[in-house]
Amino acid sequence: MVSPLDAKLGRDLWRMKGQALAIAVVVGLGVLMLVMMDGLVNSLTETRDAYYARYRLAQVFAPLKRAPDRVLDDLRAIPGVAAVEGRVTGGALIDLPGLAVPARAEAISLPPHGPPRLNAVHLARGRLLDPTRADEILLLNGFAKAHGLEPGDRIAATMNGARRDFRIAGLVEAPEFLFSAPPGELMPDDSRFAVIWMNHSALAAAYDMDGAFNEALLSLTRGAETQAVLAAADRILEPYGGLGAYGLKDQISNRFITEEIAGLVVTSHVVPPVFLAVAAFLLNIVVSRMIRAEREQIGLLKAFGYTSFEVGLHYFKFIMAIAVGGAMLGCLFGVIGGRSLATVYQIYYKFPFLVFRVDPAAFVTGVAASVLAAAAGGILVLRGVFTLTPAVAMRAAAPADYSRAAAMGGILRTLLDQPSRMVLRRIAREPLRTLLAVIGIAAGMAISVAMVNVTAAFDITVERNFTLVDRSDVTLAFIEPLPDRVIHDLRRIAGVIEVEPFRSVPAVLRNGPQSYRGGISGLVAEPRLNRAVGADLAPLPIREDGVLLGSALAELLGVAPGDRLEIEVREGRRPVIEVTVAGVAETLIGSPAYMRIEALNRALKEPGRVSGAWLRIDAAQSGEIFRKLRGMPAVAGVTVATEARAALEKVMDSGAGAVRYLMTAIAAVITFGIVYNSARIAFAERARDLASLRAIGFTRAEAAFVLLGELAVIILLALPIGAVLGYFMGEAVSAGFSTDLYRVPALFVPEGYGAAAAAVLLAGMVSGWLVKRDVDRLDLVATLKARE
Incomplete structure (x- = not known):
């Protein structure tokens, strides 16, 4: 048999089904990210290991x-x-x-x-x-x-x-x-x-x-x-x-796949907790405000003989129904999302089978975080309400004292109309509630800023690599190092505008216990077709007296300009040389190390040798140029820049790219959920006040303005805070997506901030429109009637 309190719980959930569902979705999205990322990491790791074995x-x-x-x-x-x-x-x-x-x-x-x-x-x-x-x-x-x-x-x-x-x-x-x-x-x-x-x-x-x-x-x-x-x-x-x-x-x-998994691990440690923290913060705010709105019902229940524990348990069940329901939705769709993304990776990495598994700890963590956040918010508020006697609790809270704001009221009266003054008094009356609402919306905007910026950073990485770093049209690789006179032969080909040689050798770079197996690229003193660039994206000269490291490689080896580095060449006579780190270049793709081509050849005791060349060509004569290159027996391969760019864009839009698009979509939903919940809670708290305004002669538009004006002020206050939070959150997310093979820079992208701000404003307008419909439909008699 269902107890009266449980029956009330069902009625309350149904009465607030829209708001409860919105909260559950926000909570579920936070859990979804955690479960999905955990499942993706485990699936890729176990599928790789099983395939290898x-x-x-x-x-x-x-x-x-x-x-x-x-x-x-x-x-x-x-x-x-x-x-x-x-x-x-x-x-x-x-x-x-x-x-x-x-x-x-x-x-x-x-x-x-x-x-x-x-x-x-x-x-x-x-x-x-x-x-x-x-x-x-x-x-x-x-x-x-x-x-x-x-x-x-x-x-x-x-x-x-x-x-x-x-x-x-x-x-x-x-x-x-x-x-x-x-x-x-x-x-x-x-x-x-x-x-x-x-x-x-x-x-x-x-x-x-x-x-x-x-x-x-x-x-x-x-x-x-x-x-x-x-x-x-x-x-x-x-x-x-x-x-x-x-x-x-x-x-x-x-x-490559290990770096991809490592990047996903970092992302799973950075991004889902941020999403979950925002969801938990929102749930805490919403639950706290909901329980305050139930003050009179709590007093009535206590007057009928229910103990504080029984009433507390009733509201705790209400909180848990929303939190656990949202967490379960998150777990379910997290598994579905993780399996779907794992299938994308399976196609991308060509696994013949897929082993999908989610660590049970991910489910436990997601549900526990949601439950604890909801419980904390509810218990703190209930503790204050339960100290009241039933008679006090059943009475509405005492109105705020505005006597100290008389001087300000006089000034505002000359500047603002009555509805506008009511909006400002409401905000000034409860600064803590306003601050929490601002932080909640700002956190939602920060997630959107971070994800939009990261998405833009992927595109900027590709653009910079093929406009600032690699400016060649064709990359030519030889079967083995050739005398540099081959460069003169290439320059004589009709349609070849510019030729720049390079020498590439495999090597192991060591700094004490830190080592990296990669290669050394020998470049001319001031390269034009394939360059190293600094943090300011200006080209760097290749010095004769040292090695220039990419920022990712310098970070991995723990070296800075002026440090000494041991290089073990794995080609030819395999010399071991010790060089000075001459500088650090901004890394976009890979972990390169550059030396002057003449210095590298001297170290190898192979003067005048080149491994390949970068070419700038006349596109109108490309067919004839490629025909001649195909006829050169020493050519091991020809790479066309447009094809290489398309391959890079495919990498950026697959794997981690698919994750970032999904995260951006989830961030947008969370942002809307935060704004909508703020509007719905404000309406639930002020329904009686709005009905009173209508009863004393306010029009529907004026009554709605009192409510929605407050929401508009909160959103406008949240925008700059969200922009600042988004910058730091974007740095953390960019670090999560970056690997040794490519770096996703943390950039200030004005379009990203504009898009995130527009998303928040749009969410505010849609939420305002939905809430205004409820304001217009208020039953004045039923709303103003005191509960018996």
């Missing part, structure tokens, strides 16, 4: 020039090594109809019989290789989809200077190519980079590797020391042109 991804990669197969036995003898696989890899170019320049490809050998011990592939379509067919290949599924290729189709590829025709046996995916970027680039592009798997004997013959390998894969036993294995592998492979073994954490595909 199922397809036996190696834990150590050891590239080299050439070594006989017998050296694999020496690698197997290293303590801590569980399995070893030798394979042949090489660069290739694929020419397809519709491509202005050939797509770059990496060719990888597969053992002739059975799956490889390490780095197996997942067959998506077609079949595996026939060991008797030297012309069959497996093709990376992403590249095939981008160009409409199917099993059975034939393609041509240039390998080691020779053109070969192949038949596609199957389309595959592989854990080492979740992120597929052309060599030397940081952005994935399925249309411009392919991976080809071939029978070992066929690929070894193509690259003169019969009885040899040029990359070793190692898996480790549980508890093995990775650094010790890396050092031992380097010692064994050094006589064979070892390029430096590296662990899974430095493998480019794993590194």
